[in-house]
Amino acid sequence: MKPPPFAYHAPGRVGEALEVLAAQGDGAKVLAGGQSLLPMLNMRLAAPAHIVDINGVEGLGTIAVADGVVEVGATARQAEVAADGEVAAAVPLLREALGLIAHPAIRNRGTVVGSLVHADPAAELPGVLALLGGWVVARSATAQRAISAGELFAGPLTTTLRPDELAVAACFPVPGPGTGTAFVELARRRGDYALCGVGALVALDRSGRVTTARATYVGLAGTPQVVDLSEAVAGLPASGQGLDTQRARALAEASVSPQADIHASSSYRRHLAGVLTARALHAAASRAAASRAAASRASSPLANGAPSVPAPGELSPHRSPTPRSARPSGDQGLSVELVVNGVPRSAAVPPRRLLSDLLRHDLGLTGTHVGCEHGVCGCCTVLLDGRPVRSCLTLAATASGHTVTTVEGLAGEDGRLSAEQQAFIDCHGLQCGFCTPGFLMTVRAFLDACPQPTEDEAREAVAGNLCRCTGYHNIVRSVLRAAELRRMAPGGEPAPEP
Numbered sequence: 001m002k003p004p005p006f007a008y009h010a011p012g013r014v015g016e017a018l019e020v021l022a023a024q025g026d027g028a029k030v031l032a033g034g035q036s037l038l039p040m041l042n043m044r045l046a047a048p049a050h051i052v053d054i055n056g057v058e059g060l061g062t063i064a065v066a067d068g069v070v071e072v073g074a075t076a077r078q079a080e081v082a083a084d085g086e087v088a089a090a091v092p093l094l095r096e097a098l099g100l101i102a103h104p105a106i107r108n109r110g111t112v113v114g115s116l117v118h119a120d121p122a123a124e125l126p127g128v129l130a131l132l133g134g135w136v137v138a139r140s141a142t143a144q145r146a147i148s149a150g151e152l153f154a155g156p157l158t159t160t161l162r163p164d165e166l167a168v169a170a171c172f173p174v175p176g177p178g179t180g181t182a183f184v185e186l187a188r189r190r191g192d193y194a195l196c197g198v199g200a201l202v203a204l205d206r207s208g209r210v211t212t213a214r215a216t217y218v219g220l221a222g223t224p225q226v227v228d229l230s231e232a233v234a235g236l237p238a239s240g241q242g243l244d245t246q247r248a249r250a251l252a253e254a255s256v257s258p259q260a261d262i263h264a265s266s267s268y269r270r271h272l273a274g275v276l277t278a279r280a281l282h283a284a285a286s287r288a289a290a291s292r293a294a295a296s297r298a299s300s301p302l303a304n305g306a307p308s309v310p311a312p313g314e315l316s317p318h319r320s321p322t323p324r325s326a327r328p329s330g331d332q333g334l335s336v337e338l339v340v341n342g343v344p345r346s347a348a349v350p351p352r353r354l355l356s357d358l359l360r361h362d363l364g365l366t367g368t369h370v371g372c373e374h375g376v377c378g379c380c381t382v383l384l385d386g387r388p389v390r391s392c393l394t395l396a397a398t399a400s401g402h403t404v405t406t407v408e409g410l411a412g413e414d415g416r417l418s419a420e421q422q423a424f425i426d427c428h429g430l431q432c433g434f435c436t437p438g439f440l441m442t443v444r445a446f447l448d449a450c451p452q453p454t455e456d457e458a459r460e461a462v463a464g465n466l467c468r469c470t471g472y473h474n475i476v477r478s479v480l481r482a483a484e485l486r487r488m489a490p491g492g493e494p495a496p497e498p
């Protein structure tokens with residue numbers, strides 16, 4: 001469960017990245033957030049000879065709303081895009097779909113462009129790009145081209161991007177006034193890939209009747225499918241009793257050809273497609289009506305939705321700092337320098353060293369535990385620049401120049417336990433102890449962003465960390481208790497026993 005050896009490239013400019021891609025062709029893989037590539041490397045499903053880490057490339061982290069398009073650069077994180085208010089106002093569907101991807105620790109690293117290029121059939125963002133008629137901007141050493149969603153997705157995990165091309169940005173057109181969108185899905189657990197996901201777009205005329213309706217389906221076939229549902233709902237009123245979606249549901253069920261797998265049969269997925277089409281159309285139609293009303297009041301033409309707020313613990317809308325790349329260090333590989341728990345640390349490591357292994361084996365910080373090594377269990381969660389990330393899905397080289405907080409950094413300098421640690425003891429949240437460091441790091445970041453959580457919020461906050469003994473009850477109590485302790489003693493230290 002470790003990546004195979006590879007040569008590591010950390011270009012600082014797009015041109016340098018393109019030179020490596022041109023020289024190495026099929027032998028090179030671009031590393032963006034690593035939230036899909038690292039699991040594949042760890043499980044030896046991919047073994048590229050060269051990794052081109054674009055995290056330090058200048059100018060790729062931008063997010064811009066201009067000329068009716070939201071343009072997202074190649075290293076803009078999913079969490080950054082979800083937290084951007086301008087993006088949410090312009091393309092609310094993007095924020096809504098982003099909120100359904102995995103958990104904050106994944107979205108804090110994963111990029112929007114990486115998700116599109118990875119082209120997982122169950123991923124939400126390819127469906128969003130297809131529904132809105134968006135495109136990806138690809139550059140090679142010799143040319144630049146825009147690849148429309150219709151041309152981009154060629155099959156499961158396959159796109160028409162050429163090996164020498166870097167996807168530098170993704171562009172999502174802003175829907176016009178009187179248009180509403182919605183994304184709904186069903187997954188077995190919160191944050192899992194969807195068994196079926198449906199995005200819908202509904203446009204209304206001035207009298208509030210539907211002119212156009214279409215839906216996108218993910219999780220059913222190898223690529224996202226867009227179905228025009230206009231004939232089933234055109235002319236119907238969007239408000240009043242609510243949109244009549246009977247015919248649209250039947251049309252959707254007849255139009256999709258779902259594949260069966262170990263998670264669901266084809267007929268169940270077809271049923272889901274129908275049910276979720278109705279739900280997505282209802283939501284999209286009522287948002288379109290709200291947008292139409294807002295437009296006729298001559299207020300913002302972009303107010304066509306009510307997207308959820310980003311989950312606590314995710315990035316705030318500032319841009320990530322440009323990291324200092326790891327430097328070559330003779331035969332031993334790379335010299336990695338980072339600040340761990342407030343202390344500058346360095347190590348010479350091979351390029352394939354994971355951050356989790358750097359912490360445990362090179363720096364002797366064995367409090368960070370390792371379970372699945374493909375991002376699912378959350379045992380290895382640490383804070384990278386204050387945000388929770390999976391250290392098993394982050395290369396040590398990528399973390400160079402950044403700050404890392406591990407469970408060893410939670411207690412005060414005098415050794416007094418942090419509020420989170422104390423609460424887990426008080427409420428018997430420790431249980432097995434193996435998964436506890438990951439829970440504690442997740443909870444620390446969550447409470448920093450959401451100091452007074454409800455029980456539901458606390459439950460959702462720990463949903464991305466697996467408790468194999470299923471004892472979430474005490475863990476949720478511990479989260480609420482930690483919040484209480486933090487409130488009792490400003491500064492995060494638990495109040496003394498009465």
Ligand SMILES: Cc1cc2nc3c(=O)[nH]c(=O)nc-3n(C[C@H](O)[C@H](O)[C@H](O)COP(=O)(O)OP(=O)(O)OC[C@H]3O[C@@H](n4cnc5c(N)ncnc54)[C@H](O)[C@@H]3O)c2cc1C
Pocket residue numbers: 029030031032033034035036037038039074100101102103106109110111112113114115116117118120122123124125161165166167168191192193194374375376
């Ligand atoms: C536990 C877990 C749960 C997840 N759940 C979901 C989910 O529910 N829904 C969902 O949509 N996703 C999910 N993901 C995937 C996540 O969204 C990934 O972040 C995303 O698919 C890939 O983005 P990345 O930036 O991490 O790309 P990487 O992992 O860095 O790269 C993915 C692929 O794209 C290529 N690539 C990346 N960027 C570029 C570029 N700019 N130009 C050319 N090639 C490029 C890489 O070479 C690689 O082949 C999950 C991941 C994990 C670990």
Ligand code: FES
Pocket residue numbers: 369370371372373374375376377378379380381390391392393
């Ligand atoms: S998520 Fe990293 S070890 Fe399981």
Ligand code: FES
Pocket residue numbers: 429430431432433434435436466467468469470471
């Ligand atoms: S507390 Fe660790 S598996 Fe349940």
